[in-house]
Amino acid sequence: MxxxxxxxxxxxxxxxxDTGTNAGTAPNRRLRDTLVLxxxxxxxxxxxxxxxxxxxxxxxxxxxxxxxxxxIAALLLLSLVNYLFRGLRWHLFARRLGLPTHLVQNLRHxxxxxxxxxxxxxxxxxxxxxxxxxxxxxxxxxxxxxVLVDRASDLTAMAVILAVSLSMSMxxxxxxxxxxxxxxxxxxxxxxxxxxxxxxxxxxxxxxxFARLWVRIRRAAGSLSAFSSPSLMGFAALLGVVGxxxxxxxxxxxxxxxxxxxxxxxAVAIFVFSTLAGxxxxxxxxxxxxxxAMIALLSLExxxxxxxxxxxxxxRVTTLWFAIGLGLxxxxxxxxxxxxxxxx
Numbered sequence: 443m444x445x446x447x448x449x450x451x452x453x454x455x456x457x458x459x460d461t462g463t464n465a466g467t468a469p470n471r472r473l474r475d476t477l478v479l480x481x482x483x484x485x486x487x488x489x490x491x492x493x494x495x496x497x498x499x500x501x502x503x504x505x506x507x508x509x510x511x512x513x514i515a516a517l518l519l520l521s522l523v524n525y526l527f528r529g530l531r532w533h534l535f536a537r538r539l540g541l542p543t544h545l546v547q548n549l550r551h552x553x554x555x556x557x558x559x560x561x562x563x564x565x566x567x568x569x570x571x572x573x574x575x576x577x578x579x580x581x582x583x584x585x586x587x588x589v590l591v592d593r594a595s596d597l598t599a600m601a602v603i604l605a606v607s608l609s610m611s612m613x614x615x616x617x618x619x620x621x622x623x624x625x626x627x628x629x630x631x632x633x634x635x636x637x638x639x640x641x642x643x644x645x646x647x648x649x650x651x652f653a654r655l656w657v658r659i660r661r662a663a664g665s666l667s668a669f670s671s672p673s674l675m676g677f678a679a680l681l682g683v684v685g686x687x688x689x690x691x692x693x694x695x696x697x698x699x700x701x702x703x704x705x706x707x708x709a710v711a712i713f714v715f716s717t718l719a720g721x722x723x724x725x726x727x728x729x730x731x732x733x734x735a736m737i738a739l740l741s742l743e744x745x746x747x748x749x750x751x752x753x754x755x756x757x758r759v760t761t762l763w764f765a766i767g768l769g770l771x772x773x774x775x776x777x778x779x780x781x782x783x784x785x786x
Contacts, residue, residue, distance in 0.1 A: 527685035554776035556769030599682030607711035
């Protein structure tokens with residue numbers, strides 16, 4: 443892969459993003475994203491409602507009625523702890539990369555990106571890079587390491603939590619160790635410049651296509667050296683672990699409130715495993731896969747369907763869909779600020 447593959451500035455995916463032509467298609471893209479979001483939410487509700495109907499509406503409704511408004515607020519607060527800790531980690535990485543951005547700006551980008559969480563593979567969250575390009579002038583390949591290291595840190599934190607939870611739980615989870623290992627391996631590769639560059643080279647040779655994409659990945663890999671500090675990655679891992687444990691604890695509390703205390707370690711292991719398993723399916727937001735895994739694992743723990751189904755529905759609404767709601771609220775603000783920076 444020679445330097446002849448370098449990408450002209452005009453070929454950048456963000457170039458021209460603010461021209462009249464693209465601006466004209468923006469409402470269509472927003473409508474499409476809204477329809478996708480609504481469709482996914484409807485599919486999730488349809489599946490859970492179907493399961494609830496199979497077990498009896500009265501039992502499911504009775505379980506949901508056990509929760510008070512302050513308990514729902516507590517679940518949302520714990521989810522917010524996760525997002526803020528991970529947002530702080532994003533800010534830490536942005537500053538280490540050398541981006542001329544401040545804390546509020548970085549939190550706006552990070553939280554606003556959640557609006558695109560339901561795109562396949564969450565690729566829509568790359569909108570954060572578009573905002574960074576508009577506001578700082580940094581090209582895709584310069585900000586790509588920020589996305590890579592953030593995803594890798596999430597995988598590492600969740601793999602560590604899953605491994606520790608499994609070791610503390612009275613019962614194991616079938617497939618838990620392989621999933622934890624896959625997450626650790628992916629996180630390791632994504633934060634090792636030479637390994638990531640080798641993967642890009644191998645991918646180019648195997649496919650023989652997407653030359654520019656592979657070149658960009660190689661360039662992004664070269665910038666990962668900025669995150670080689672053990673103290674930096676250790677602190678980033680701590681932020682991720684605290685954030686994800688907060689949501690796992692929310693799941694534990696929810697089960698206790700619904701009368702099914704399976705233990706803190708087991709609840710956290712089921713929550714993290716289901717989240718990772720849903721992500722591995724490639725489905726937008728892990729919708730479908732995460733819910734199925736969660737209900738199945740709860741059933742193996744002896745939790746009846748009239749509890750596992752509403753518990754799954756509630757925890758997904760107060761985590762994934764709450765994040766999407768925050769993203770949708772912040773998205774237009776982030777878009778407005780980025781466009782203002784472009785005009786300036």
